[in-house]
Amino acid sequence: MVRSVAGLFSRSAGGDRNGDGESEGRDACLICQTDLADSELYARHRVCHVCGFHYSMSARERIDSLIDMETFHEINRSVTSTDPLSFSSRGSYKQRIFQDQKRTGLTEAVVTGTCAVGGCPAMLIVLDFGFMGGTMGCVVGEKVALAFEHAAKKKLPVIAVITSGGARIQEGVLSLMQMAKTSMAATQFAKRGLPYIAVLANPATGQTYASFGSLADIVVAEPGAIVGFSPMRAIERSSDEPLPIGAHTAESHMRHGQLDAVVERPQLRTLLSVVLDLLGPQYQLTVGDRSATHSVEPQQVEAWNSVQLARHESRPSSSDYIARIFTNFVELHGDRAHGDDEAIICGFGQLAAQTVVVVGQCRGRADDDDSAGIRPEGFRKASRAIALAQKFGLPLITLIDTSGADDSLDSEERGLGDALARTMADMGQVEAPSISVVIGEGGSEAALALGVADRVLMMENAIYTVISPEGAAELLYQDESRADEAAESLKLTAQDCRDYGIIDRIVQEPPGGAHVDPDEACRQLRRVLLQELAELQTVSKRKMLRNRYKKFRNMGEYSSRFRTAVGREASALQGFVATGVRRIARRQSGPTEDDDLPTED
Secondary structure: OOOOOHHHHHHHOOOOEOOOOOEOOOOEOOOOOOEOOOOHHHHHHOEOOOOOOEOOOOHHHHHHHHOOOOOOEEOOOOOOOOOOOOOOOOOOHHHHHHHHHHHHOOOOOEEEEEEEEOOEEEEEEEEOOOOHHHOEOHHHHHHHHHHHHHHHHHOOOEEEEEEEOOEOHHHHHHHHHHHHHHHHHHHHHHOOOOOEEEEEEEEEEHHHHOOHHHOOOEEEEOOOOEEEOOOHHHHHHHOOOOOOOOOOEHHHHHHOOOOOEEOOHHHHHHHHHHHHHHOOOOOOOOOOOHHHOOOOOOOOOOHHHHHHHHOOOOOOOHHHHHHHHOEEEEEEOOOOOOOOOOOEEEEEEEEOOEEEEEEEEOOOOOOOHHHHOEOHHHHHHHHHHHHHHHHHOOOEEEEEEEOOEOOOHHHHHOOHHHHHHHHHHHHHHOOOOEEEEEEEEEEHHHHHOOOOOOEEEEEOOOEEEOOOHHHHHHHHHOOHHHHHHHHHHHOOEHHHHHHOOOOOEEEOOOOOOOOOOHHHHHHHHHHHHHHHHHHHOOOOHHHHHHHHHHHHHOOOOOOHHHHHHHHHHHHHHHHHHHHHHHHHHHHHHOOOHHHHOOOOO
16 A cells, blocks of 8 residues: 555645635545544544544644644744746746745745644744745755754754755755764764654655754654655666555655654654653752662572573563653664664663663564574664664663574674674763663673673573573584583572672562563562662773673683682582592492482483
8 A cells, every 4th residue: 555655645645725825624544535524533643533544634733733822933934035046947946946935835945943732842844835846945944053063052852854856956066065064063962962853754865864854862753654765766766676564654764764653643743752851951860868778689590490480471572661660761762774674672761760761682483483593683773772772871771681693694784793702892882871671591702791890780580691601512512401400500590690890680570480471570570670770870981891891801800709609619619529429439338228329421
C-alpha cells in the first residue's frame, strides 16, 4: 500500500491549499473513499480515521497541532526572499515568490518561533511544502541558522518539522551553500548540550534532509513519508528494475537504521513533550543515610547451577527490567549507518525522578532469530546512546545479557571488530556516571563492550565469562558434555567475579532465582541502582574518570583481593590433594568401606 500511494503523497503534499494557505476539506479519502466530512481525526490532524492515510498540512496547521495553545511567538518573519541571481526562466522568480506568499500566507518556506510543547519551552522550525516545495533558498537557510542561534542563546531545545522537495534552483549555487550554513549552525548548537529533534514528514528529501535534517539527536518520521536524499523520481530513473514495495519511505529507513521511530501524527505531540521533559532541567539523586546501605552475602553455589539459572528461559530480560524500573522510557532505534539490531535496546527513561540513558542487551533464546549474537549495528546503536549520555550529561546504565557477538562473515565485513572496540572505548571515556549490571549471561567481548563502567554489578545467579562452558569443554577436553567441569574452572559466578575484583557488588535475587519472582528481582536491582547512582554523583567528573581508568588498569594485578581469592583456591586444592593421598594410603593398607564411594578424577 505504501508504494502504491507514494505518488499521491507527493501530489497531495502542499497541493490542496486554498487562498488563505489552509488545507481544504475533503469529502472522501483518496485511498479508501471513506467519507471525511465528519471525521474529527481528519479535521484535527489531516489523517483518515479508517486507513490512516496522512494528508499534507500547512506550516500553520503543523504548529497548531504540536504546541500548547497560544504559546507560539514567531521570530524573523520579516526576512523575505529576493532574486539574488536575477534568475531567467519562463516566469519571474520574484513573481513566483509573490504568488506563493499570497496563496499560503507565509513570507517564505519556513516558519520559526518559540513555543511550549507539553509545558516544555522549545524553538520550532517548520518547513512548508506548499511554498515552492519547501526548498531551501538563502532566506530559508538564514532563518534556520538564526533559529538555532537564538535557541542556543536562550538555552532552548529545537524541534524541526521537515517537508522539502529539494534545491531552490532559482538561487543556484547560493542555495547549495545553505546546506553548509545550516549544518554548521546545527553543529554549533549541539555543542551547547541542548536537545534537537527532527520530524520528517512527506516528503523529506534533498538539501534539508542531507544537512540539518539528519543531524538531530532524535529523528522520527510520519508513516508512509517519502524520506531520503534523492526524490522518488530520481530513484526510479536510476533503477533498471521496479522499486520494491515501500522503498524510499519512512518504514524502509526505519528498517535500515536511519530513524528512531515512525510515529502516527496524533501521537507526535505526546512523544515530543515526553522527550523534552526527559531531556529538560534535571533532578539529581542525593545520598541519604549511608549506614542503611548494606550488601547481603549470597550463598555459594555450584558454577554449573549458576549457568543454568542465568540461561533459564523465564529469567527476566533487559526489556523486563526496563519496563519495571524505568518510567517514561522512550526507545531509540538504528545505528544511522546500516540497520537496527533488536539484540540491543536503548533509550531515555527516569530512575526515580532522574533521567538516565539505558542500554540493554537481549540475549537470543534457542528459538529466536537473533540467537547468533549481537551484530555491529547493535554496538553502533549502543555507541549512539553513549554519545547522547555524554552530550546531555546523563547517567548511563547498561544491562548485560548476551551469549556473545555475532561471529558471522557478514558481521565481520560490516566492521564487527571496530564496532566492539569503539563501544568499549566510548564506555571508558563517557563523562557521565555509569553503572553496568550483568543480569544474566555475560558472554565474552560482547558483554565487556558495555561493562566498562564506574560500578559493575552482578545479579546473584548471573555469570560472566570469557567463553561459554561448552566452548571451554570442547577446547580443554574435546567433549562438550563436560561443560559443568569447565564452568567450575572458569570462575564465572558472581561470587568468583567479586573475589577477583571484576565486579563491585552482587545484587540479591529471590530464593530459587530471578525467574521465580521477577518483580522482586527488579525491586532489588532498582534499590541498588539508586544507592550506587547517588554515591557516584557525589564524585567530581575528573575523579570519576581517574577512578574508572585505575579500576580497569589494575584488573589482573596481584592485589590483596586477588591474593585472597588465590589463597582460597589453593586451600581448596590442598584439601583435594590431601583427600586423595588419604584414599591412596587406605587402599594400600587394605580394602575399606570407603572404597565403594565415587572418586574424583
